[in-house]
Each structure stands twice: as structure tokens, then as C-alpha cells.
Amino acid sequence: MTDDGPATFDASEQWRTNRTTFQRVYDVLVGTDDPASAQQFAEWADCSENGARQALQQLTEMGIADKTDTRPATYKRNASYLRWKRVEQLARENSPSDLRTRVEELIEEDQGFQAKYGVPEPDAVVTTEDAVDDHEELHQQWEDLSEWRTIRRDIQVLQQAVHRAESMRDERARV
Template sequence: MPNSESPDGPPSFEDAFRGDDVEQRIYGTILQTREPTTASAIANVSDCDPKTARKYLGWFSELGIVTRHDGHPATYERNDAYFEWRRINQLAADHSVEDLQQRVRELSSRIEEYEDTYGAPTPAAVDAVATAESSDDRTIDDVYGDLGDWATARDERTRYERARQQRASTETEQVSG
């Protein structure tokens, strides 16, 4: 059977970091980790020596990319707060205050539509099964899709608003400084 993977194409999902250096492989492994994991397990996935993994994990911990949990053995997990902070900083750097404000308005409008449609203040307040069963035109998949989109819009609005505030603060400091 011929190999369907192109030599110039992306690596298979199972070996997504094969061409990267060890730092990138460890970083990529951390991004995929959903629970505290030992340096040895990370080294195994990253195809490197556990001492090398511990070295980079210590550095990532100092940067705030991972959280180190003491124990025997110590474990490491991705620091989601770091990635949230990074995303907000990138939004603030890439967009003007006006663009960010417009996006907050668009997301707020979408959120208000969902609040009106479902008669609830948040997606968590909606009983998806009961809503779908009482609807003539909405399936359970439709309702769950809406609830997911609504939750995403709420999260994005928070990010964009934080980025807007950050960008506005930076511009105010530049004008007054």
C-alpha cells in the first residue's frame, strides 16, 4: 500500500512534531496535555531524554507557560491563564480600540439574541433537552449548537473587552507620557 502522506505535507496527527527541535516538541506536548503529567511522560511523547524535558519544563514554568506541581515525581500542566493573557495581548496589539469596541458590540448583540431566544441569562441556564422537546423547529443538535456558540460569544466578548481596555490604557499612557 503506498504511503498517502506527502513528504512536503504536514506530519500525521500521531507524529505532529516530528520535524521540530526538542524545545518545540516539548512545547507542543504541553499544549496537548490536559492534566498534570510527569516529565518522563512528556519526554516519552516528545522523544527526548527526561533530563532534557525537565530542563525545558523548568524554563516553561519560570515563563508561566506551565504550572509545576511538587510531588514525587513532580508533574507539569499547561497554564491556561498564560495562553488567555497571551491571546488578549495579541488582540490588543493587532486591533485598534475602535475595532475592538466594534467587535464587543457585535458579540453583545449576538449574546442578546440568544438571551431573548432562550429566555435565559446564560447558556448554562437552558435545559437543552426540554427546549428541543418543546420546539417544533429546533432539534437537540440545533439547541446544543446555539448554546456552544452563545458560550463562545460570551468568552470572546470578555477577551475583546479586556483587549480594548488594555489598548485604550496603552494609548492613554502614550499620549500623557
């Protein structure tokens, strides 16, 4: 107890207290890029290895996680599941016309990068240190290429969301 009232929990303690083992393992899974063992997930999610393994098995059955056939087995997030979830969220929260407008804006940004670098895609840009004399210019180029790749990915996701939003609208119209 402090002078201001009951002692406050820190964020990680609140996360452990307010989330189930399954929810904590899910949180860790979607926040990591690299495959990891159930033991590692247990450490990260502050739970037993058996609890992590059970949660990971459920997540694998749901299509949210992918499991390797290695010994020990490792698990990683299923990128296509997260992409599908994002498409669904965008389609629910935005109209097809709003999504199309955003796609058009991103296409203009993409075309700006194509013009700036004189190549059709970010992977065609030469990024060796020999090609750029100024360190800050090289750093800016890396930032540009990262942003350009993100724009390309976002265009694809948004185009899928446009189609999904249109089909959701059509489904509602039939009801």
C-alpha cells in the same frame, strides 16, 4: 530519493527536525488540556524524559506551565498565561475602536441567545434529553450553548484587549 527529487519529510518529521526540544514541549503543552507527567510529554514531544523535564521546569518558571505537587509531578498549561498572550496579540493587531465594534457584535449575539432560550446565561438552559423530543433539536441546542459560552469568553477577552490597546496608545502618545 524519488523520481521528483529528494524524499520529502512528513509533517511530524519536519516538526522534530525544525523545532528544539523546548519548542516541541511548548507546542505540546499549549495543545493539551489535561495535566501529564514529564514522561508523557517526552513521548509526545519526541525527546528524552530529562529534556522534557528541563523544558517543563523552564516553562513553569516563565509562568506558562503549572506544576502539581503529586508524585510523579504533572504539568499543564497555565490558562491565564494563554489568555494574557491573546489579549496582548489582539491589542497589538487591532485598534481600540475595532475591538469595541467586535465586542458590540458579540454582545448582540449573546442577547440573541438570551432571547432564544429565555434565560440570562448558557448554564441556565435545561439540556436533558427529556426536555427535548427531537435528537437534532438537542444537538443544535448543545451547539448553541457551546457557541454561547465561546461568545461570553470572547467578550471578556476582547474587553481586556480594548483596555490594553487604549493603554498602549496612551503610552505611545507620551513618548
